[in-house]
Amino acid sequence: MKRNKYSFFYLLKYDFLVGVMLSWKKYFVTACIFIISALFFNQAISVHFLNIKVGFLDYIIEIFKGVPIYIPSSYKTFSIPGIWILLFLYFFYMFNCYPLSDIHSYGQQVLLRSQKRIYWWLSKCLWLAIGIFIFYVIGYFILLLFTLGTGHTFFEMNHEVNAAVTKINTSNARTQDIFYVGILLPFIVSMAIAFIQLIISFITDSLIFGYIAIIILLVASAYKCHPLLLGNYLMLNRNNLFISDGVSANTGIIISIICIALSIAIGAKKIQHYDVMASKK
Amino acid sequence: MYIKIKNYTKLIEHKQILHDINLSLESGHIYGLKGKNGSGKTMLMRAICGLILPTSGEININGDILGTQISFPKSIGALIESPGFIDAYSGFKNLKLLAEIKNIISAQDIADTMLSLRLDPYDKKKFKKYSLGMKQKLGIAAAIMEKPDIIILDEPINALDEESVQIVKELLISLKNDGKLILISCHDKDELEFLSDQIYEIESGEIKNFYKVDAI
Numbered sequence: 001m002k003r004n005k006y007s008f009f010y011l012l013k014y015d016f017l018v019g020v021m022l023s024w025k026k027y028f029v030t031a032c033i034f035i036i037s038a039l040f041f042n043q044a045i046s047v048h049f050l051n052i053k054v055g056f057l058d059y060i061i062e063i064f065k066g067v068p069i070y071i072p073s074s075y076k077t078f079s080i081p082g083i084w085i086l087l088f089l090y091f092f093y094m095f096n097c098y099p100l101s102d103i104h105s106y107g108q109q110v111l112l113r114s115q116k117r118i119y120w121w122l123s124k125c126l127w128l129a130i131g132i133f134i135f136y137v138i139g140y141f142i143l144l145l146f147t148l149g150t151g152h153t154f155f156e157m158n159h160e161v162n163a164a165v166t167k168i169n170t171s172n173a174r175t176q177d178i179f180y181v182g183i184l185l186p187f188i189v190s191m192a193i194a195f196i197q198l199i200i201s202f203i204t205d206s207l208i209f210g211y212i213a214i215i216i217l218l219v220a221s222a223y224k225c226h227p228l229l230l231g232n233y234l235m236l237n238r239n240n241l242f243i244s245d246g247v248s249a250n251t252g253i254i255i256s257i258i259c260i261a262l263s264i265a266i267g268a269k270k271i272q273h274y275d276v277m278a279s280k281k
Numbered sequence: 282m283y284i285k286i287k288n289y290t291k292l293i294e295h296k297q298i299l300h301d302i303n304l305s306l307e308s309g310h311i312y313g314l315k316g317k318n319g320s321g322k323t324m325l326m327r328a329i330c331g332l333i334l335p336t337s338g339e340i341n342i343n344g345d346i347l348g349t350q351i352s353f354p355k356s357i358g359a360l361i362e363s364p365g366f367i368d369a370y371s372g373f374k375n376l377k378l379l380a381e382i383k384n385i386i387s388a389q390d391i392a393d394t395m396l397s398l399r400l401d402p403y404d405k406k407k408f409k410k411y412s413l414g415m416k417q418k419l420g421i422a423a424a425i426m427e428k429p430d431i432i433i434l435d436e437p438i439n440a441l442d443e444e445s446v447q448i449v450k451e452l453l454i455s456l457k458n459d460g461k462l463i464l465i466s467c468h469d470k471d472e473l474e475f476l477s478d479q480i481y482e483i484e485s486g487e488i489k490n491f492y493k494v495d496a497i
Binding site: 007010011013014017018022105106108109110111112113114115116117273275276277 | 293327330331332333334351352353355357358359361365366367369378379381382383384423427
């Protein structure tokens with residue numbers, strides 16, 4: 001038999017099987033977090049309104065609302081948004097472990113057969129992108145189910161609810177704006193942060209360092225509104241669509257694409273000199 | 282097929298793991314590595330696999346320099362330390378997933394390799410339910426199923442019962458007779474000397490001594 005010309009695609013298949021399909025429990029938890037978030041939202045709405053309908057985009061706004069810009073003062077304490085931080089701490093935990101644990105275990109056998117170190121790295125990059133895509137698809141599917149339950153038009157916003165419960169004035173926002181800042185922006189930015197985490201873990205050869213760096217980034221983003229603190233783009237409360245001194249979605253997407261490209265390039269260089277050792281305990 | 286290791290030194294975090302290793306290995310032989318835990322046997326095996334790269338020196342495999350001209354030897358099978366497989370898959374499914382990457386063997390070849398090690402390819406038992414001995418044999422099967430020219434086995438008879446040890450020994454001798462270049466390490470001095478044509482003694486990352494077994 002001839003050597004397989006498509007070994008890269010089999011590597012990708014392997015990563016999809018091991019890193020996604022066999023990790024279904026992690027995606028199950030994702031669904032649970034989105035369900036909890038939607039239930040909290042429904043509960044909060046019921047305090048203000050009776051029999052009011054909310055749509056898919058209202059759920060999106062609620063989940064990614066984050067917190068308003070923090071201005072330090074003696075009477076205002078700094079707080080981190082609960083569901084938002086839970087969602088993203090879990091998100092980055094979920095995408096932290098697999099590549100490094102793979103290369104120190106079963107992945108060694110895969111690596112030897114792949115013949116090229118770069119294939120292993122590129123396959124892991126694609127795994128990350130696909131995994132993040134599935135994460136959001138599951139989340140949005142849950143929110144669509146909740147929308148079905150309320151009987152509201154999918155892509156119509158309820159400005160009254162957003163003003164009273166989410167505390168974001170959406171009356172001037174168009175549906176496509178919310179798609180851009182509430183769906184595309186979190187997808188790209190969270191992927192960029194996940195790539196940064198992956199590259200830190202890979203360079204330091206430690207899962208802990210990558211994760212701690214990302215926790216610091218998220219907390220720093222909640223504390224300070226700055227375009228380089230990427231966590232700000234994951235909070236609609238910090239977006240200039242809703243507040244004048246907020247961050248721009250376009251800037252966020254450009255920075256994220258640069259971060260993703262740099263991470264892929266650094267990883268490609270690193271894998272060429274990486275010593276594959278025994279399993280990490 | 283030959284492997285020539287020239288002045289190979291490996292430092293990890295300023296600590297000398299392998300020092301000035303010079304070796305010449307040829308196909309049709311079994312070479313044994315002897316040494317205490319932490320002496321550098323496994324690291325030398327990783328180096329030959331291309332999993333670790335030299336601080337200085339080189340490994341030449343049939344004319345290709347490892348790490349510069351090739352990332353990994355073109356035809357190699359290895360079992361290094363405890364075999365890691367996917368817990369949720371059966372032994373056969375694990376091997377099939379690995380074999381698909383190179384796609385040079387058929388499902389029947391995989392089944393035949395498993396049978397040669399007295400593993401049942403039709404057993405649906407998941408890897409996590411395997412005994413230590415079965416896991417070890419599956420690791421050996423993964424290393425030899427694609428009939429590679431170079432076979433590297435780190436402690437292959439660990440956790441095996443007497444009958445399995447005999448099977449593995451016969452298999453290794455038959456592979457040697459087929460012209461394979463085999464490198465093994467083993468804690469059991471008698472078994473290592475029984476299997477090997479030549480033995481290298483490693484201590485603190487250096488080859489301190491080597492001898493031909495039939496010369497004893």
